[in-house]
Amino acid sequence: MRKTFNFALGLFFGGLVGAMIALLFAPQRGEETVRIIRARIQEIVDEAKRAAAERRAELEEQFMAARQVRTGQ
Numbered sequence: 223m224r225k226t227f228n229f230a231l232g233l234f235f236g237g238l239v240g241a242m243i244a245l246l247f248a249p250q251r252g253e254e255t256v257r258i259i260r261a262r263i264q265e266i267v268d269e270a271k272r273a274a275a276e277r278r279a280e281l282e283e284q285f286m287a288a289r290q291v292r293t294g295q
Contacts, residue, residue, distance in 0.1 A: 248255045 245252070245255060250258075
């Protein structure tokens with residue numbers, strides 16, 4: 223358990239240091255970098271919502287098909 227915690231802590235701090243270094247050496251200004259990051263995050267959120275909606279539709283179709291088979295309709 224302790225090894226897992228130490229690994230997770232190291233991973234967190236490593237990611238934090240990596241992000242700071244990336245921001246320091248980014249080819250554009252800080253505001254532009256933040257804008258790019260926000261836009262990318264929004265793209266990811268939109269894609270996740272779309273995928274969730276598609277999966278929900280698939281599951282609803284499967285549920286309705288199973289329901290019809292069970293009731294004999």
